[in-house]
Every structure is written in structure tokens, then in C-alpha cells.
Amino acid sequence: MDSLDSGQKFSPRHDPEWESALQFLPATDSKPLEKKPGCRRKLWTGIGLVLAAAAISLLTGLLVWHYHLRSDVRVKKVYIGAMGIRDENFLPSYEDSNSLEFKHLASRVKKQLKLIYAKNSVLAKSFLDSTVQTFSEGTGGDDGVVAYYQSEFDVHISQQDSLDQAIESLTVVAESQKGRQGRLMLRPTDALSVNSVTSRAIDPRMTRTSLFERQLFNIHVREPGRIQSPGFPDSSYPPNVYLQWRLRADPGHRVRLDFHTLILEDDCQQDFIRIYDSLAPMENQVLTEQCGYPHDCLSFLSSGNVMLLTLVTSEDKNFPGFRANYSQTAATQQRMSGECGGTFSGEKGSFSSPFYPSNYPPKITCVWKIQVPVEKFVKVQFNKFFLGNNSNECPNDYVEVNGQRLCGSKPDSTVATSQSNTMTIKFNSDSSYVDQGFTAEYEAFVPTNPCPGRFQCTNNLCINNTLQCDGWDDCGDGSDEEKCICEATQMKCKNGRCKAKFWECNNVDDCGDNTDEEDCVKCQPGEFSCRNKRCIREKLVCDGKDDCLDGSDESRCEKSLVLQKCSQFTFRCRDGRCISKLNPECDYERDCDDGSDEEGCECGIRPYRSSRIVGGQVSRQGEFPWQVSLQSYGSGHVCGASVLSNRWLVTAAHCVQDNGPNKYSQADQWEALLGLHVQTQTNEWTVRRKVRRIIAHRDYDRVTYNNDIALMELDANVTLNQNIWPICLPSATHDFPAGQEAWITGWGATREGGQTSLILQKAEVRIINSTVCRNLMSDEVTDLMLCAGVLKGGVDACQGDSGGPLSVTSSGGRVFLAGLVSWGDGCGRRKKPGIYTRIPKYRQWIKENCGI
Known part of the structure; x- marks a missing residue:
């Protein structure tokens, strides 16, 4: 608060006691006093004028203070920069800031910077001092040595923008002077031959006054090793720290940094790491910024032989941190192996960006030239494509094909073709x-028959003829579903597509234009469809009354309703009363009067935010901390399971049935591995436990797979942490609607009949309508089962994933166990979803048998 505002404001006092004691002097004239109507109005007008004058005076004072008293307010600005020096050889002693060689070259750099700043009036009058932080070898071109420095300026508050512009213009000045032997000014006797100068303002988060601990670590990566945040993995990283790791490789090598674990606060304004393609935190050389629990690729390479890793933390919410492995790789390795450019002459081939699936290095250019027989053209299909942000001109990272640039994230199967027998990428x-x-993959094709024996999509993709007019967009542009003649088992959508008739009236827009949901027997316009199939007027929805008699008209309203009568769709509180809200458990809102909807909710949240899987992808360490590997002695991994508590697991009953010599029903045949990520590779988070007892559902049916659920009690408690954490159990009335996204995880086979996976896999699927599922699976699906998958095929659970979780994330962010991997017709087949044990049906059974 400004000093002019710090005093108390005057306000008239109203005191009844003071009024009653007040006495008026008698009038000198005995005639009654007359009340003149304009008198009081004039009084208040005068008071108003006085207050207005006071306000004007106050405003004038503030303006004078702002423009006069603050006229000499100045701020300190800090900039980080790099200077490329030619005609200098890098010496090992330059790595030691206490060596005479370091000090001598640093002194010359400081003099040179002072001369550079002297050429600009804005920089000259505000420059304070520069300090050289370190040196590295030049990364190519004419730079023999690169000096990293920090410059400080004292500038008037109104000149900050001008100072920023002047600093950034140094790069332009340096480049414009290259024709003059790299000299930026008249050379003094010991002047350096400067080839380039680049400066940028330092990230303000790194200059926070609250950062009380700053440390610097210098590491040579010639021998592989690892770095980690303080306290990792036993404790969280400390607050208010700014740490730097300077990584150096041998000349002619790149630094490689692979993150094993990264768990920070979700807010990058508080805690974050940054990786730089330099030894100083320069904004124009940031390779990545990460916080939270990122799922992207976390393997990075430098353009030269140096890299900088920084960690900045704030006061609150400290998390486990990170562990990363460092190493070095030859800078020319990818060129020698054909990973960066080359010439192809065969009719088929493949190529990728350097070091894929790791992140490609910065400042790299690769050119592939493809030449096929003269009578053929070239087609290139990009199967995976992730190149920074998408923009019209692609000025940063890009792939150029036929003179057209591609960038951003592209959908699978982006295709480009040539008009000749050559192509350059x-x-x-x-x-x-x-x-x-x-x-990417390339192939030669005959121009008159680009897809021999296959269907040609408008985007030049070739697909099997059997996929045409099957109701699925296999081309990616819908061209395989146009101008179709529908079969007897299909319906014709208005948009021309053919869909199986069993998709009609399932409350899902399968046609894409809602044709399949028209003319269905349902509620009339202006009516609401209750979950119990009743119809009520829409005006009655959210009116505070249970008009549907199942609470569904009040289930998505702002305020939950306590119902007079419970139904199969309503959540029952511990006191026996039911509420209308849909899926109220563990959503951070107390809906039951007794709070029972929010009890036992330390589950389903990764403690630190922010049958193998067919068509899946590798998961991150700790991404699914409820996943368990059940291993039989002598057989290794057999089934998956989920953590329910520090003592109990849940899996499929068919996993614990005797199979010939394998006595899987006996507890002493099993070992549970919790916190495991890679089979055969345990680490400090992996916990092994023997199984004390197995409780399989007494009504499990080996033929139908009904009641395919079992509980396992461990022989000792486990310590819950970021890699071992229970998943939430849904209530008996929890609804997992058709179309909801879900995740399947496991170490099972990657394809039907294939081998199991070493690394925990994950795949995204969707809950499938029960009526549709029964039609697809020949009515073998019961109400105790849940269907999920991708009906176009290619994504599914498989052998070895059995018993593992089908998990769904609620709107509140908690993960619930929707089902257990149970059975299926093959793996990843078209129109053959996976079948899962429906967990809400067994909520009471689980509670009765293990108390959870």
C-alpha cells in the first residue's frame, strides 16, 4: 500500500448516546424558527465540493509521486550469452575456472564484451559487468571456442524494452560482420577474433529471490553414469533450489540423456527441468521443458559435445524428482549407419529421423534420395510423425517432400507421391x-495401377479390398466408405456409409450423421429418457424431485438429491439413504450426509502427478502403479493383477485354476511382483511378496467365464508409494457408459500367438454397448461381463494379460477398476472386442471377502 493510502479514512460517526445528551441554545428571536428548504441542500453541496477538491489533490499527488519521485527508479537486468571465438584452440584447462588459462581468456572475453556494448548507446550507459561462466569447444563452422557469459545491466524502468531489443540485435550485428573476418569492432592489442555473439534474457523463474540454494555439477560423460535429483528415490527433492548439471562428451561426440523417472509438480511455473544444447541456460537453445509426469519420449541428444540440465523448485508440493542416465555417442554415427540421409535404389525401403524413437538432435539436416526404375513412381508413407508445433510455413523443424514442408503431429499413414521415378526427402x-x-516407408508403383490387388484411397493409401464398405474409415479420409452398396446385414446412412444393423438405436451416433438413431422407439421431443426407460417432460429435469423414480433425472444436476426410494441406478450411502448423483464416490464432493461417498478414497491417484497388449505402446515407470505381475515359480509371468490395498490383490479366477502339472490354485505356487516395469529387471521400487491365500469366486464357470474373479492376500504388507498404489473400486451402481475411454495394461503377447512383452504395455480402448457386444460375440456375453476394445481391430488384450486391470479415469481424476481381463475371440480381431469381468457386480463380494 502506498504511503498516501495508509491512513484511516474519515467516516461520520453515529452515536445515539451522544445525540441524546446534545442540547441546543435558545434562539435570540422568540418567533418560531422557519425551515428554509434550500439550506440543507447547499450544505451538502459544499461538503461535496470539498471532498471533490480533496480527491483531485490526492490524484495530483499520486501523479506527481509517480512521475517525479519514481523518475529515477532503475532495475537490474541479467542476460545469458555465448560468444564464438575463432583462431582459438580449446584447452582442457578451460574447464577449470581456477586455472590461469581460464582466467586469462575470461579476462579477454570481458574486455571484448565491454567494447561490443560500447558501440550501442542503450547498452553502454546501463552496462555494469560481465562474468564468464565456462568454455566449450566450438560446435562447427569457424568457432574454435565458445565462451558462455552473464552480463548485468542497470537500466531505467522505462528503458527495459529498449535494452532487450539492443541485446537481441547483437546476433544480427555479429552475422553482418562475418565478411570482415568476424571482427565486431576495432581490435585492441589482445582482441579476440569474434565470430558470433548471442544473448538472451535469463528465464525469470531462475532469478527468483526465494531460491536460496544454488549448486553446479560438472560431469564428463565418457563413461556412462547417472544423475538424479537430491534425495531421489528415498525422499522428495528440497524446496527453493536451482541446480545445474553441465555435461561434456569427448570431441566429436554427442551427449545423450535418457530419463529413467521424472515426477515433478504439475505446474511448470513452480517446479521444472530444462535441457539446453549449450552449457548456459540460453532461451534459444532449450531442447525441452518438463514438469509433472510427462508421457512423451524423454531421451535427448545434443548437437555438439555439451549439454546443460537444470532443476528449479518452489516452496510447496515437492515430489520425488528424477533419475537420468547419461552417455556419449559418436556425432557421425547416424550418418555412417544411414540414419541421417542416404540414397535408396530398391523398390521398397524404410527410413526414420535420427535416433528414432529417441528425440532427434537439434541443428541437424538429413537428405534421403530415392530412385526407382524409370517406368515407376515413388510413394512415401509416414507411419509416425511428430515434429514440433504445426504451422502453415513450418519455419522450425520440418520434413520437406516435393518442395512441400510438413510439421506438427500428423495422423498415421500420411502419404506423399512423386510424379517421376525419383523423390527427395x-x-x-x-x-x-x-x-x-x-x-516412413517407401515403395515404387506403376502410375496406372498404384495399388495392385488393393483399394486405392483418395489420399493414395492402399488398403485391403475387404476393408472397403465395411463401415470403418480405414483410409483415414473416408474414401473407402463412399459410394457403397450395403449388404443385407447393413443399413444405409444418409452420408452414404454402410453400418451393421445392430448399431441402430443404441444411443450412439455410429453413422456420423445420426441416421442410425433416427426413427427409434424412444421418448418424444421435449421429453427426457430415464435410465429405467421411462419418459418424463424435460422441464422436470433438475427440479429437485425424483420424477423418473430412479433418480436419473437428477443425476447430473448441480445439487444431488436424497431419494425417498433406492434403485439399481442409485448410490447407497452408509446410512441407507440413496442419492441421485451419478458416480458420486471419490469425486471430492460430499454428497451423502454421512460423507460415506468420500470414504476410502486414497486410491486411483498416482501419488505424484500433474492376456500382452495388442496394438499398444510402452508405458512409463510408475504410470500404472496398481499393476501387478503374478509369477509362478519356474514359469515366470503368468497373469496380471491389481493392487487393492497394502495387503490385497484382485485377479481373474481362470488364472488360479490348476492346469496339468501347474497347481495354480495353490497359494505357495505364486509370487507377486509389485512396482515392476520391465520383466527380468527389478529395481529399487520392485517388491516381491509371496501369496498367503487365494479366494476364487465359488461360482466361477470354466465354460462361460462367468464370475471370473479372485482375490489374493499377500504374506506381508507392502509400503505404498509412487510405484505401488491401490486402484479405486467402483460402487455397485457405478456406470461405465458405452464410448467411455479406458486403458488396458499388461505384459502379455503383442500379437495373437506371439511372445509376451518385457516392458509393461498400455493401450487405449473404449467401453462397448452390451447389446452390440452380444451380437458380435454370439450372445456369449452375460450381464456380469463388460466389453471394451477397438472394433476396427488391432488393439486388444491377449494371452498373459489375464487378470490385469481395465481402468477408467473419472472426471475428478481418480482411476477406477472397471474390469479384469477375462477372455476374447483371438487377439485384436476386427469386430471382436475384449471381454472383462464387470467389477461393479462384485463390489459386495470383494468387501465380504477382504474387507475393502
């Missing part, structure tokens, strides 16, 4: 913010 990355890159 160029890949380019700039100096900052790298990405995973791309994979």
Missing part, C-alpha cells in the same frame, strides 16, 4: 525444442 531441425521425429 529433407529433414531439418533448428536449435531448440526437439521432438520424437518420424518413421
Whole structure:
């Protein structure tokens, strides 16, 4: 608060006691006093004028204070920069800031910077001092040595923008002087031959006054090793720290940094790491900034032989931190192996961005030249494509094909074709913010028959003829579903697509134009469809009354309703009363009067935010901390399971049935591995426990797979942490609607009949309508089962994933166990979803048998 505002404001006092004691003097004239109507109005007008004058005076004072008293307010600005020096050889002693060689060259750099700043009036009058932080070898071109420095300026508050512009213009000045032997000014006797100068303002988060601990670590990565945040993994990192790790490789090598674990606060304004393609935190050389629990590729390479890793933390919410492995790789390795450019002459082949699936390095250009027989053209199909942000001109990272640039994230199967027997593909990355890159395949084709024996999509993709007019967009542009003649088992959508008739009236827009949901027997316009199939007027929804008689008209309203009568769709509180809200448990809102909807909710949240899987992808360490590997002695991994508490697991009953010599029903045949990520590779988070007892559902049916659920009690408690954490159990009335996204995880086979996976896999699927599922699976699906998958095929659970979780994330962010991997017709087949044990049906059974 400004000093002029710090005093108390005057307000008239109203005191009844003071009024009653007040006495008026008698009038000198005995005639009654007359009340003149304008008198009081004039009085208040005068008071108003006085107050207005006071306000004007106050405003004038503030303006005078602002423009006069603050006229000499100045601020300190800090900039980080790099100076490229030619005609200098890098000496090992330059790595030691206490060596005479370091001090001598640093002194010359400081003099040179002072001369550079002297050429600019804005920089000259505000420059304070520069300090040289470190040196590195030049990364190419004419730079023999690179000096990293920090410059401080004292500038008037109104001149900050001018100072920023002047600093950034140094790069332009340096480049414009290259024709003059790299000299930026008249050379003094010991002047350096400067080839380039780049400066940028330092990230303000790194200059916070609250950062009381600053440390610097210098590491040579010639021998592989690892770095980690303080306290990792036993404790959280400390607050208010700014740490730097300077990584150096041998000349002619790149620094490689692979993150094993990264768990920070979700808010990058508080806690974050940054990686730089330099030894100083320069904004134009940031390779990545990460916080929270990122799922992207976290493997990075430098353009030269140096890299900088920084960690900044704030006061609150400290998390486990990170562990990363460092190493070095030859800078020319990818060129020698054909990973960066080359010439192809065969009719088929493949290529990818350098080091894929790791992030590609900065400042790299690769060119592939493809030449096929004269009578054929070339087609290139990009199967994976991740190149930074999408923009019209793609000025940063891009792939150039036929003179057209591609960037951003592209859908699978992006295709480009040539009009001749040659094609040139160029890949380019700039100096900052790298990405995973791309994979591509090329093939030669005859122009008159680009897809021999297959269907040609409008985007030039070729697909099997059997996929045409099957109701699925296999081309990616819908061209395989146009101008179709529907079969007897299909319906014709208004948009021309053919869909199976069993999709009609399932409350899902399968046609894409809602044709399949028209003319269905349902509620009339202006009516609301209750979950119990009743119809009520829409005006009655959220009116505070249970008009549907199942609470569904009040289930998505702002305020939950306590119902007079419970139904199969309503959540029952501990006191026996039911509420109308849909899925109220563990959503951070107390809906039951007794609070029972929010009890036992230390589950389903990764403690630190922010049958193998077919068609899946590798998960991150700790991404699914409820996943368990059940291993039989002598057989290794057999089934998956989920953590329910520090003592109990849940799996499928068919996993614990005797199978010939394998006595899987006996507890002493099993070992549970919790916190496991890679089979055969345990680490400090992996916990092994024997199984004390197994409780399989007594009504499990080996033929139908009904009641395919079992509980396992461990022989000793486990310590819950970020890698071992229970998943939430849904209530008996929890609704998992058709179309909801879900995740399947496991170490099972990657394809039907294939081998199990070493690394925990994950795949995204969707809950499928029960009526549709029964039609697809020949009515073998019961109400105790849940269907999920991708009906176009390619994504599914498989052998080895059995018993593992089908998990769904609620709107509140908690993860619930929707089902257990149970059975299926093959793995990943078209129109054959996976079948899961429906957990809400067994909520009471679980509670009765293990108390959870």
C-alpha cells in the first residue's frame, strides 16, 4: 500500500448516546424558527465540493509521486550469452575456472564484451559487468571456442524494452560482420577474433529471490553414469533450489540423456527441468521443458559435445524428482549407419529421423534420395510423425517432400507421391525444442495401377479390398466408405456409409450423421429418457424431485438429491439413504450426509502427478502403479493383477485354476511382483511378496467365464508409494457408459500367438454397448461381463494379460477398476472386442471377502 493510502479514512460517526445528551441554545428571536428548504441542500453541496477538491489533490499527488519521485527508479537486468571465438584452440584447462588459462581468456572475453556494448548507446550507459561462466569447444563452422557469459545491466524502468531489443540485435550485428573476418569492432592489442555473439534474457523463474540454494555439477560423460535429483528415490527433492548439471562428451561426440523417472509438480511455473544444447541456460537453445509426469519420449541428444540440465523448485508440493542416465555417442554415427540421409535404389525401403524413437538432435539436416526404375513412381508413407508445433510455413523443424514442408503431429499413414521415378526427402531441425521425429516407408508403383490387388484411397493409401464398405474409415479420409452398396446385414446412412444393423438405436451416433438413431422407439421431443426407460417432460429435469423414480433425472444436476426410494441406478450411502448423483464416490464432493461417498478414497491417484497388449505402446515407470505381475515359480509371468490395498490383490479366477502339472490354485505356487516395469529387471521400487491365500469366486464357470474373479492376500504388507498404489473400486451402481475411454495394461503377447512383452504395455480402448457386444460375440456375453476394445481391430488384450486391470479415469481424476481381463475371440480381431469381468457386480463380494 502506498504511503498516501495508509491512513484511516474519515467516516461520520453515529452515536445515539451522544445525540441524546446534545442540547441546543435558545434562539435570540422568540418567533418560531422557519425551515428554509434550500439550506440543507447547499450544505451538502459544499461538503461535496470539498471532498471533490480533496480527491483531485490526492490524484495530483499520486501523479506527481509517480512521475517525479519514481523518475529515477532503475532495475537490474541479467542476460545469458555465448560468444564464438575463432583462431582459438580449446584447452582442457578451460574447464577449470581456477586455472590461469581460464582466467586469462575470461579476462579477454570481458574486455571484448565491454567494447561490443560500447558501440550501442542503450547498452553502454546501463552496462555494469560481465562474468564468464565456462568454455566449450566450438560446435562447427569457424568457432574454435565458445565462451558462455552473464552480463548485468542497470537500466531505467522505462528503458527495459529498449535494452532487450539492443541485446537481441547483437546476433544480427555479429552475422553482418562475418565478411570482415568476424571482427565486431576495432581490435585492441589482445582482441579476440569474434565470430558470433548471442544473448538472451535469463528465464525469470531462475532469478527468483526465494531460491536460496544454488549448486553446479560438472560431469564428463565418457563413461556412462547417472544423475538424479537430491534425495531421489528415498525422499522428495528440497524446496527453493536451482541446480545445474553441465555435461561434456569427448570431441566429436554427442551427449545423450535418457530419463529413467521424472515426477515433478504439475505446474511448470513452480517446479521444472530444462535441457539446453549449450552449457548456459540460453532461451534459444532449450531442447525441452518438463514438469509433472510427462508421457512423451524423454531421451535427448545434443548437437555438439555439451549439454546443460537444470532443476528449479518452489516452496510447496515437492515430489520425488528424477533419475537420468547419461552417455556419449559418436556425432557421425547416424550418418555412417544411414540414419541421417542416404540414397535408396530398391523398390521398397524404410527410413526414420535420427535416433528414432529417441528425440532427434537439434541443428541437424538429413537428405534421403530415392530412385526407382524409370517406368515407376515413388510413394512415401509416414507411419509416425511428430515434429514440433504445426504451422502453415513450418519455419522450425520440418520434413520437406516435393518442395512441400510438413510439421506438427500428423495422423498415421500420411502419404506423399512423386510424379517421376525419383523423390527427395529433407529433414531439418533448428536449435531448440526437439521432438520424437518420424518413421516412413517407401515403395515404387506403376502410375496406372498404384495399388495392385488393393483399394486405392483418395489420399493414395492402399488398403485391403475387404476393408472397403465395411463401415470403418480405414483410409483415414473416408474414401473407402463412399459410394457403397450395403449388404443385407447393413443399413444405409444418409452420408452414404454402410453400418451393421445392430448399431441402430443404441444411443450412439455410429453413422456420423445420426441416421442410425433416427426413427427409434424412444421418448418424444421435449421429453427426457430415464435410465429405467421411462419418459418424463424435460422441464422436470433438475427440479429437485425424483420424477423418473430412479433418480436419473437428477443425476447430473448441480445439487444431488436424497431419494425417498433406492434403485439399481442409485448410490447407497452408509446410512441407507440413496442419492441421485451419478458416480458420486471419490469425486471430492460430499454428497451423502454421512460423507460415506468420500470414504476410502486414497486410491486411483498416482501419488505424484500433474492376456500382452495388442496394438499398444510402452508405458512409463510408475504410470500404472496398481499393476501387478503374478509369477509362478519356474514359469515366470503368468497373469496380471491389481493392487487393492497394502495387503490385497484382485485377479481373474481362470488364472488360479490348476492346469496339468501347474497347481495354480495353490497359494505357495505364486509370487507377486509389485512396482515392476520391465520383466527380468527389478529395481529399487520392485517388491516381491509371496501369496498367503487365494479366494476364487465359488461360482466361477470354466465354460462361460462367468464370475471370473479372485482375490489374493499377500504374506506381508507392502509400503505404498509412487510405484505401488491401490486402484479405486467402483460402487455397485457405478456406470461405465458405452464410448467411455479406458486403458488396458499388461505384459502379455503383442500379437495373437506371439511372445509376451518385457516392458509393461498400455493401450487405449473404449467401453462397448452390451447389446452390440452380444451380437458380435454370439450372445456369449452375460450381464456380469463388460466389453471394451477397438472394433476396427488391432488393439486388444491377449494371452498373459489375464487378470490385469481395465481402468477408467473419472472426471475428478481418480482411476477406477472397471474390469479384469477375462477372455476374447483371438487377439485384436476386427469386430471382436475384449471381454472383462464387470467389477461393479462384485463390489459386495470383494468387501465380504477382504474387507475393502
